[in-house]
Amino acid sequence: MKRICIYGKGGIGKSTVVANTAAAAAAEGKRVLVVGCDPKADTTRVLMHRTIETILDAHTRLGGEPPVDAILHRGAFGVACLESGGPRAGEGCAGRGIALALQDIRDLEIVESLQPDLILFDVLGDVVCGGFSTPLRANAADTAYIVTTSDFMAVYAANNIAACIRKYAQRGGCRLGGLIFNARSAAGDEAFVSEFAGKIGSSVVGRIPMDRAITRAELKRMTVLEHAPEAPSAQSFRSLARHFLTAEEGVVPEPLDGEALESLGDRMAEAAFREENL
Amino acid sequence: MKPGQGCFYLGAYRAFVSVKDAFLLVHSVSGCSWGALALRQMGRQDDVRQAGTMVHEREIVFGGEGKLREALEILKARRPKRVFVLNGCPTDMIRDDIEGVIRQAACPFPVHWFNTAGYRGSMREGYIAAMCRLVPLLEDGGKRDPRAVNLVGISADDYRGETDLAAIRKMLEPETRLNAALPMLTEEGIRRWGEAGLNIVFRGFEAVGEALKQRFGTAYITVDYPYGAEGSAVFLRAVDEALGADHGETIRRGTEAAADLAEKVVHPLRLLYQAEAAVAGDHMRASAMRRFLQEELGLRIAAYRDDLDPHEDGERWLEAVRDSGAVLVFGSAFERQLEDELPLRLIRFAYPVMDAVALGYQPYAGFDGLAYLLSDILNGVLAYPYRRRGQFEP
Numbered sequence: 001m002k003r004i005c006i007y008g009k010g011g012i013g014k015s016t017v018v019a020n021t022a023a024a025a026a027a028e029g030k031r032v033l034v035v036g037c038d039p040k041a042d043t044t045r046v047l048m049h050r051t052i053e054t055i056l057d058a059h060t061r062l063g064g065e066p067p068v069d070a071i072l073h074r075g076a077f078g079v080a081c082l083e084s085g086g087p088r089a090g091e092g093c094a095g096r097g098i099a100l101a102l103q104d105i106r107d108l109e110i111v112e113s114l115q116p117d118l119i120l121f122d123v124l125g126d127v128v129c130g131g132f133s134t135p136l137r138a139n140a141a142d143t144a145y146i147v148t149t150s151d152f153m154a155v156y157a158a159n160n161i162a163a164c165i166r167k168y169a170q171r172g173g174c175r176l177g178g179l180i181f182n183a184r185s186a187a188g189d190e191a192f193v194s195e196f197a198g199k200i201g202s203s204v205v206g207r208i209p210m211d212r213a214i215t216r217a218e219l220k221r222m223t224v225l226e227h228a229p230e231a232p233s234a235q236s237f238r239s240l241a242r243h244f245l246t247a248e249e250g251v252v253p254e255p256l257d258g259e260a261l262e263s264l265g266d267r268m269a270e271a272a273f274r275e276e277n278l
Numbered sequence: 279m280k281p282g283q284g285c286f287y288l289g290a291y292r293a294f295v296s297v298k299d300a301f302l303l304v305h306s307v308s309g310c311s312w313g314a315l316a317l318r319q320m321g322r323q324d325d326v327r328q329a330g331t332m333v334h335e336r337e338i339v340f341g342g343e344g345k346l347r348e349a350l351e352i353l354k355a356r357r358p359k360r361v362f363v364l365n366g367c368p369t370d371m372i373r374d375d376i377e378g379v380i381r382q383a384a385c386p387f388p389v390h391w392f393n394t395a396g397y398r399g400s401m402r403e404g405y406i407a408a409m410c411r412l413v414p415l416l417e418d419g420g421k422r423d424p425r426a427v428n429l430v431g432i433s434a435d436d437y438r439g440e441t442d443l444a445a446i447r448k449m450l451e452p453e454t455r456l457n458a459a460l461p462m463l464t465e466e467g468i469r470r471w472g473e474a475g476l477n478i479v480f481r482g483f484e485a486v487g488e489a490l491k492q493r494f495g496t497a498y499i500t501v502d503y504p505y506g507a508e509g510s511a512v513f514l515r516a517v518d519e520a521l522g523a524d525h526g527e528t529i530r531r532g533t534e535a536a537a538d539l540a541e542k543v544v545h546p547l548r549l550l551y552q553a554e555a556a557v558a559g560d561h562m563r564a565s566a567m568r569r570f571l572q573e574e575l576g577l578r579i580a581a582y583r584d585d586l587d588p589h590e591d592g593e594r595w596l597e598a599v600r601d602s603g604a605v606l607v608f609g610s611a612f613e614r615q616l617e618d619e620l621p622l623r624l625i626r627f628a629y630p631v632m633d634a635v636a637l638g639y640q641p642y643a644g645f646d647g648l649a650y651l652l653s654d655i656l657n658g659v660l661a662y663p664y665r666r667r668g669q670f671e672p
Contacts, residue, residue, distance in 0.1 A: 056339060091341030093372045100339060 001111075003119045004177065004244055005135045007165075008147035009157035010125030013182045016214060017147055017206075017240070018122040019046045020233070023223040024241035026077035030117040034079055035105065037135060038124040039086025039094040047075030049221045054085020055101040068108050076223050080114055086131075095130025102138050118245060127160045136168040143177040143250050145205070148196075150181070150189045152265045155196050159261055162200050162253040175250030178205030180240065184214075192268050199260070200253040206240035209233055285396030287366055288314060289404025292629070293412065294362040294392070295328070296434035296461040297468075301358035304330040305346050305376060306366025310396075317630040318435045327358070333369060342374050350383040359465055363391040370395035390415065402482075402560065402585040405433070409461050409486045413493050416460075418472035426457040426473050427517065430487060430498075431480030431562050434462050437610075437631035438642050445641035449510060449532070453523045460486065472496070476520050482561040482586055503566035503643060506574040507536035510645045532645030539649055546656045547575070553659070554580040556599045558609040559628025561586035567608050567627060575655070580604050606658050623658035627651075 008014045018034055026032045036043030041054050052073050058066035073081045084101030086094040105111065111119065121135045135141040144165050148154045158179065168174045179197045181190050181204050190204065197203050208214075213231035217224045224234045256264070287306075291314045294302055304311040311330030329352075331337075331345040346363070353361060365376060370393060380389045392411045394404060409430070427450065432439050439462070447456040457474040458467030477498035479487035487498035499520045504513035510532055514525035540547060555577045557568050564584040571577040580602030583595040599607065599616060607616050610628040617624045626634050627642060641647035 060336060060340075087340045091343065091372070091374075092337070092339050094339075096335070096372075097339040100335065 001116060001119065002143065002244055003121075003141040005121040005123050005141040005144040006147060006180075007123050007132075007144055007161045008125060008180075009154045012125065012147045012149060012154055012157075013184065013208065014125070014147050015043045015046075015122050016218070017180055017182075017208065017237075018043055018120045020214075020223050020225060020237035021241040021244060022047065022079045022118070022120050023077050023225040024234075024238040025118050025245060026079045027225060028238075028241070030245065031114060032077075032079045033111065033114055033116040033119045034075075034081050035102075035119065035121045035135075036081075036083040037098045037101070037121050037131060038084075039089075039097060039131075040124075041083040041085050043122040044073070044075060044081035044083055046218055046221055046223050047079050047081050048073055049075070052081060052083055054083040055104050056085035056097050059100070059104070065104055065107060068110060068113075071104075072110060076226055080116065082110070093130070094124065094126075095132070095134065098124075098131035098134045099138070102134060102140055105140075106138075118241075120244075125157070127157065127164065133164055133168065136165070136172070136174045139172060142173050143175055143247075145177045145180055145244075147180045147182055148193055149184065150192050150268070152268050155193065155264065155268075156261060158196065159200070159255050162202075163255040166253050166255060169252040176200075176202050176253045177244075177247055177250040178202050180204070180206040180208065182208045184208070184210045189268075189271060192264065192271070196256075196264060199264075200255055201251050202253055205243050205247070206236065208236050208240075284401025284404075285367075286398040286400065286404035286407070287364060287394040287396040288317065289399075289401035289406070290364060290392060290394040290408035290411075291404075292401075292433045292435045293405050293408035293461040294364065297360075297362070297412070297463045298325075298434075299359045299465060300327065301353065301356070301361045302328040303346075303349055303353065303361055303363045304328065304366065305342065305349070305363055305369050305374070306330065306333055307368055308332045310366035317632060322434070329353075333366075338368055338372055341372060342369050343376075343379050346374065346376060346379045347383060350380070350385055350389070354383075354385055358387055360388040360390065361385070363389060364394040365391075366394070367396045388415075400585065400588075406483060406485055409483065410489045412461060412463070413486070413489045415468060416463075416471035416490075416493065417469050418494070419470035420473060422475060423455065423457070423473050424475040424521065425453075425523065426455045427476045427478050427521070428457050428471060428474040428490075428496075429459045429478050429480075430490070431483045431503075432459060432462055433629070436563075436629050437626055437634070438636045438640065441636060441639055441641045442643035442647065444639060445644035445646045446504065446513075448646060449504070449514060449525070449528060449644045450517065453525050453528070454517060454521060460490075476517070478517060480562045481565060502569065503563050505566050505570035505643060505647065505651065507533050507645060507648055508574055509566060509570055510643075510648075528645070535645060536648055539652060543652070543656055546660060549659055550655070551576040552578055553606070554578050554602050554604045555606040555608065556581040556595070556602065556604045558583045558592075558595055558607070558613060560584060563628050564608075570651075571608070577606070606655065623661060625654055625658055 006014045006018050022032045022034045055071045058070045075081045084098050086097035146158045148158045165176045181193045194204050209232045211233035213228035214233050217227035331349045333342045376391050450456050458471050472494045477490050479498045479500050501513050501516050504510040511529045561584040581598035608625045611631045611633045640650045642651040
């Protein structure tokens, strides 16, 4: 069983990667469980073609631990879907909510009963929220992947995430599986992301091309694999799903120090300005 | 903050609960609400003005503003004179918009919020900060009365706090008038605070004296808690010097009465010379008690600690007591364990005291307090286990 966390800066495409790779793996006959660990509760929207009741909402509605069928739903290609849920923006504590949801998953022995080949955790983008590291801290996942574009702030966030993964790698078995390059940024230059990945001791293991099929599929609350199975991005998701299922153990990353990161940023800026002038 | 020091919330609670007729709403988990209540269970049980929103896991995850809103609605029906909303650590961590909820509730009575999250500091810091928070609520009152004084530092939660205040009032009057006390405020005291010509601030609460000076321009003096005859005389002389008053007759009568007392118990009093004692408590009381014991009774202080020292270490103090030959320990109910462990007697004088009552007029402070304090000290020595065995056992 592969237990994978997908990390990345907010809005970078984590949920897109999770939903579509889950669909791709399930389409190839694998048992897949997707756990949305974000209070926005939008991870499973395209897999379910609707929003589902979250674990925490079910908890509140029923006044206690919900039965499995109240929170576990089957989506596209038979992917099992769970959403932790959480508070509205600006209220409460998302981190505590995610921890509680993971506790419910453990107590209800959902993983034990589903026996999935692949579990994908879609983690919220806020690196300083306690919920951010919960899947790693709770030993629910053992490999983390970071989604990034070639924007400096996305790389900056990736470096922070690498530092967090390193921390948990040192006290547990968690490893960095690699970076996933999302080329949706107009000025996307994968070279910088590859360079960054190499410098932290990892590599780029997946590439999501800029593809309008992704936008259209999401607007229709569908995965790309349902909406446009022949689209270039669908092929990328299939390839990434295969990587998830077959990859060897990842690495303990060595995050860059501030100076090295700023130096990379300067060169990214130079390249961007050069491109603009051309 | 260290274990045993209490937290910022508990200190602030002590200040706000001292404001008579004000209602306290604790927006936190049940432990904060019940913990504070437990510490004052021997306070005025006919005067409980407190409720808690009892935040649970659900509120930690989804926010506790709804519960606070609901609590304020319930309070509206009870029409309190004013409400102090205190929060604990969890509701601060999840950043409930307490101020916003209070504003939206539009209560027909004043509602004051103070961020009392426990981790903001020690109990002492919370107590001082809450007294400073009360300063803007105080009013100018009518005409300035140059003979009137205010007193800063005694909480309603203090063991013998009310009765000590009564004894101090008795000492001060009629030459001067005790106008109001902080934090033991009444609504009238709030209205008339500014009338006083002098603020008497117990040592350690100078920050409150400064805040009052800035708000009203009133001078303040720093004094020690008036334990013993000499302690009371020094207290009154300081007031006289600042106000140009004359408490000479009160001092003369008080000193004479103290001498009479001493004569009555001269034999057991001699037992105290160079006997060892230990003191622990809040700085206001502990430092004054140490002086009284050393200078007026001739005891040796083998171990001392108070909350002014940021490196205060209760364990180190306990070790010092164990290594000493202390026959008396002056402290709070938390020092009770020493009585079980060692052949000594505990004199309760510092906060918190949950296991003793002092009904009626039984002060420790002032000239009147000397008789009660001395009685308890001597009774403690007379009941000292070693002495009892020596006298009555082979």
